[in-house]
Amino acid sequence: MKLATYQINHTSPRLGSVEDNHVIDFEDIGKIKKEGMPKTMLDLIDLGLPEVQRIQMIIDSLSAEERSNCIYPLSNVTLLAPIPKPRKNIIGIGLNYTEHVAESARTLDTSHDLPxxxxxxxxxPTTVTATNTEILHNPKLTQQLDWEVELAVVIGKKGKYVPKEKAMDYVFGYTVINDISARDCRRSGQWIVSKGQDTFAPMGPFLVTKDEIPNPHNLNLSLKVNGVEKQNSNTKFMLFNINDLINDLSTVFTLEPGDIIATGTPAGVGAGRNPQEWMWDGDVVEATVEGIGTIVNTIKEI
Structure with missing residues (x-):
């Protein structure tokens, strides 16, 4: 199921599934069918994939008239980030593609050696913003605003010391994140000032449940700035795949439903270019992952 968190005419956030460029609203379905329905994406994730299957069965049972009373064209709604307010920090993975390790070593103070x-x-959580919103650029903080397209994994159930072979059982679904980075804001090797500024994690446009993506380790991902392609690769080139990441992270700390793992970016970032390239006021950046969609954001100087 392709899921969306969205608004209609500035209402409170709503939850629905996306089919054929329309959103099917869960609250409306609940009223029509007199069924209890989750109100938020986190509510749905807590209930798990069996709840997704239950809702899909209800949707499939809608008559044409019932369907017409709970469906909205995507063009008439405002998409929010799938999880507008994550419960915890987004977990980022750095240097997870070989060529990105090489380009970072050339231009940043990172090692040439593979991790x-x-x-x-x-x-x-305050880094999260939606597609079609502004990425805020404070030039007093950074003159090196950079892009990073990434596949993001959304965890579906609590896990500690998860074996690699069981790791995919803990995945709820996937979305797109643009890991915006201020390259001149790293402090003594720490990245949170570089990575953690407000709006530095555009996310969306949808959350796709894992059953819709049979092999997340073979997805094309790409990024454009002002219509010019800057990144183009495939998740098969990750150094540590999703199984590896869930195994490692769950050894360090407990993974919980709704946790988000941004799995790293391939080569082509602005810092790795010769000459280096940065984003500025008015620039438009588009991040795409196959099977999920594209998020589009505009840089806004503040």
């Missing part, structure tokens, strides 16, 4: 274990950082 022997996942490089972990975090982004606060």
């Amino acid at each position: 022997q274990a996942p490089v972990i950082f975090s982004k606060p």
Whole structure:
């Protein structure tokens, strides 16, 4: 199921599934069918994939008239981030593609050596913003605003010391994140000031449940700035795949429903280019992952 958190005419956030460029509203379905329905994405994730299957069965049972009373064209709604307010920091993975390790070593103070274990950082919940919103650029903080398209994994159930072979059982679904980075804001090797500024995690446009993506390790991902392609790769080139990441992270700390793992970016970031390229006021950045969609954001100087 392709899921969306959205608004209609500035209402409170609503939850629905997306089919054929329309949103089917869960609250409306509940009223029509007199069924209890989750109100938020986190509510749905807590209930798990069996709840998704239950809702899909209800949707499939709608008559044409019932369907017409709970469906809205995507063009008439405002998409929010699938999880507008994560319960915890987003878990970021650095240097997880070979060529990105090489380009970072050329232009940043990172090692030429491939990481022997996942490089972990975090982004606060206040970094989250939706597609078609502004990424805020404070030039007093950074003159090196950069882009990073990433596949994000959304955890579906609590896990500690998860074996690699069981890791996918803990996945609820996937979304897109643009891991915006201020390259000149790293402090003594720590990345949170670089990665953690407000609006530095555009997310969306949808959350796709794992059954819709049979192989997350073979997805094309790409990014454009002002219509010019900057990144183009495939998740099969990750150094540590999703199984590896869930195994490692769950050894460090308990993973919980709704946790978000941004799995790293391929080569092509602005810092790795010659000459280096940065984003500025008015620039438009588009991040795409196959099977999920594209998030589009505009840089806004503040």
